[in-house]
Amino acid sequence: MTRVHDMGGRFGDGAITPEADGIPQLGDWQARALALTLAAGALGQWNIDVSRHARERLSPADYGRFSYFEKWIAALADLLVETGVLTEEDLRGDGAAGAHPLAERAMKAEAVAAVLARGGPADRPSNVAPRFEVGQAVRTLRPAANRLVDGGHTRLPTYAAGARGRIVLKHGSHVLPDSNAHRLGEAPEPLYAVAFPASELWADPEAPRDEVVLDLWQSYLEPA
Amino acid sequence: MGRRGSLCAMPHDHHDHPHSLLPPDPALRVKALETILTRKGLIDPAALDEIIDTYQNRIGPQNGARVVARAWADPAFKTALLADAMPLLTELGYYGRQGEHMVVVENTPETHNMVVCTLCSCYPWPLLGIPPGWYKSDAYRSRAVREPRKVLAEFGVSLPEGTAVRVWDSTAEIRYLVLPMRPEGSEGLNEEALAELVTRDSMIGTGLARVPA
Numbered sequence: 386m387t388r389v390h391d392m393g394g395r396f397g398d399g400a401i402t403p404e405a406d407g408i409p410q411l412g413d414w415q416a417r418a419l420a421l422t423l424a425a426g427a428l429g430q431w432n433i434d435v436s437r438h439a440r441e442r443l444s445p446a447d448y449g450r451f452s453y454f455e456k457w458i459a460a461l462a463d464l465l466v467e468t469g470v471l472t473e474e475d476l477r478g479d480g481a482a483g484a485h486p487l488a489e490r491a492m493k494a495e496a497v498a499a500v501l502a503r504g505g506p507a508d509r510p511s512n513v514a515p516r517f518e519v520g521q522a523v524r525t526l527r528p529a530a531n532r533l534v535d536g537g538h539t540r541l542p543t544y545a546a547g548a549r550g551r552i553v554l555k556h557g558s559h560v561l562p563d564s565n566a567h568r569l570g571e572a573p574e575p576l577y578a579v580a581f582p583a584s585e586l587w588a589d590p591e592a593p594r595d596e597v598v599l600d601l602w603q604s605y606l607e608p609a
Numbered sequence: 610m611g612r613r614g615s616l617c618a619m620p621h622d623h624h625d626h627p628h629s630l631l632p633p634d635p636a637l638r639v640k641a642l643e644t645i646l647t648r649k650g651l652i653d654p655a656a657l658d659e660i661i662d663t664y665q666n667r668i669g670p671q672n673g674a675r676v677v678a679r680a681w682a683d684p685a686f687k688t689a690l691l692a693d694a695m696p697l698l699t700e701l702g703y704y705g706r707q708g709e710h711m712v713v714v715e716n717t718p719e720t721h722n723m724v725v726c727t728l729c730s731c732y733p734w735p736l737l738g739i740p741p742g743w744y745k746s747d748a749y750r751s752r753a754v755r756e757p758r759k760v761l762a763e764f765g766v767s768l769p770e771g772t773a774v775r776v777w778d779s780t781a782e783i784r785y786l787v788l789p790m791r792p793e794g795s796e797g798l799n800e801e802a803l804a805e806l807v808t809r810d811s812m813i814g815t816g817l818a819r820v821p822a
Contacts, residue, residue: 393727393778395751401743401763403815406808408669409741414636416665419739420657421643423706428651433782437729443626453730453745455635459628462642466627475645476630488650497659501668504735506709507782540780542727544754554712556783576781578712591758595774600781 387529387543388536389445394544394587411454418454422461427492427500430468433507434566438538439464509573511558516575516603523579524549524609525601531563532604538566541605545597548585549609553598554578561602575603669738670809672703673786676736677812678803680713681791691715691788698736708735708784714777715788716814721772722787723761723814725753726779733784737809744813754778764815787814794821 392398411419426436439460443451451459465471470487474480492500517523527547531537540562556576564572580598583590631638646652676698680687690697694711698704711733714722726732727750732740743749753760757774761767768774777785789811795803798821810816 390728392747392751393725394755395747398746398748398751401746401748401752401760403764403810404741404743406670406810408665408738410665411661411739414639416661417643417657418635418639419664420660421639421646421652423660424652424656425646440729447626452635453742455638458635458639458642459626462628462631462638463626465642465646470651471645471649473627473630475649476627476642478641478645480645482648485649485651491651491653492656493653494655494659497656497663500706501660501663502705504704504706504709508710540728542778542780544727545778556710556781559710559781562781576783578777578783580775587755591756592774595757595776597754597776597778599778600783602781 387539388441389448390441391529391543393542415454418458418461422457423501424492425461425465428470428487428490430470430487431464432565433505434538434560434562435568436460436464437562438566439467441538507560508557509560509571511573511575513558513574513603515555516608517552517555517577517606519552519555521552522549522609523552523577523606525579526605526607531567533563533569534567537563539563539605541601542599544586545581545599545601548581550579550581550585550599552577553580556600559602561604563602563604577601577603577606579606664734664739668705668735670736670807670812671804672738673733673736673809673812674804674807675800676701676703676713676786677788677807677818678800680788681795681803682800687715687788694786703735705735707731708733710783711736711786712783713786713788714775716790718769718772718790720775721761721768721814722775722777722785723753723757724777724779724785724787725750727751727754728778728780731779731782731784733786736784736786737812741809761815764810766815766817787812789814789816789818792818792820 529541529546531539558573559576561572583595584593730745806819
């Protein structure tokens with residue numbers, strides 16, 4: 386019901402290749418893609434949920450064949466055109482020359498440390514009362530899907546849809562991605578960490594006592 | 610779609626995504642977009658250099674290692690860190706982008722914690738820096754939740770039979786840091802020496818802390 390990015394529990398991906406300890410070193414264009422994406426975010430034309438959704442809605446074929454930072458740069462180009470910051474002519478290389486109305490917002494080198502240190506907290510006051518307490522049994526909605534926009538962004542993975550778990554942490558109220566990714570408002574509501582026994586999620590769990598914990602918004606949950 | 614895209618509440622599926630107008634080669638594609646944005650004054654290439662220097666040379670797992678070492682050395686700090694990490698991390702200067710809502714989870718003989726983001730690649734940047742390639746790979750994202758013990762084995766980690774695995778799938782803006790178990794033989798080491806034992810992977814939960822030589 387969701388999209389190709391929703392791959393938790395999928396079979397067939399093969400072995401994992403560990404890497405040396407320390408700071409991972411990026412190639413030149415990969416580092417540039419990372420920095421370009423962060424700097425363009427400072428133009429203030431989208432939020433983190435919009436940008437995640439832009440990567441998720443790359444076509445399944447592109448999502449599969451693109452490397453990690455190719456996804457970032459493709460989604461960035463798409464977002465820049467969708468928000469009207471750039472035109473398709475600009476991307477073709479024959480756009481208008483001259484200063485851009487948003488140029489005064491461009492992130493300056495001396496502002497980088499402060500912008501990164503400031504971050505973008507997602508907790509908000511909310512008038513949605515918490516329905517659940519730590520220890521309470523809950524069940525996730527099924528199917529896993531955005532209930533506001535068909536095919537829209539959601540953070541309930543398919544593998545955890547319709548599963549019974551218990552609340553282990555209350556995180557306060559956070560921006561609801563299902564709404565914010567579509568510019569329908571931040572719609573903050575209570576967020577919980579919910580633990581699911583492996584036996585609830587998988588047909589053949591490695592160890593039934595193992596657990597997976599997911600952070601889930603109240604509207605993804607019902608009492609069980 | 611017109612020259613200026615609309616901001617309507619649609620999923621914005623396109624059959625022809627604008628990105629396909631850029632050169633297909635990734636290096637050329639990034640260069641082209643940087644050039645376009647620079648010409649319009651929308652980005653400052655010096656700011657890009659600064660971001661790259663930050664995440665290639667300054668912010669990395671040494672930050673998280675200092676926090677872990679402090680927690681090993683100072684029981685009151687550890688108790689406070691596990692109860693509410695943010696005030697302490699903020700005081701230490703480790704607040705920032707992708708680390709606004711940190712929760713620290715403790716490994717014990719009973720429970721081994723491990724972190725993944727199956728939907729994208731959420732990761733605690735102020736404490737660990739940018740994620741390693743494997744953390745962002747389809748294989749880790751798909752398998753860590755379903756077969757964490759096989760994944761751990763690929764990192765050379767095998768857990769005692771009585772230890773339960775708890776995998777944290779970072780589906781919101783909460784970022785998790787694993788507090789690994791303090792290794793045998795580390796008694797009497799100061800914080801600086803303890804931090805040398807803390808690997809990046811031990812704070813993601815795909816590794817254990819180093820045993821002192």
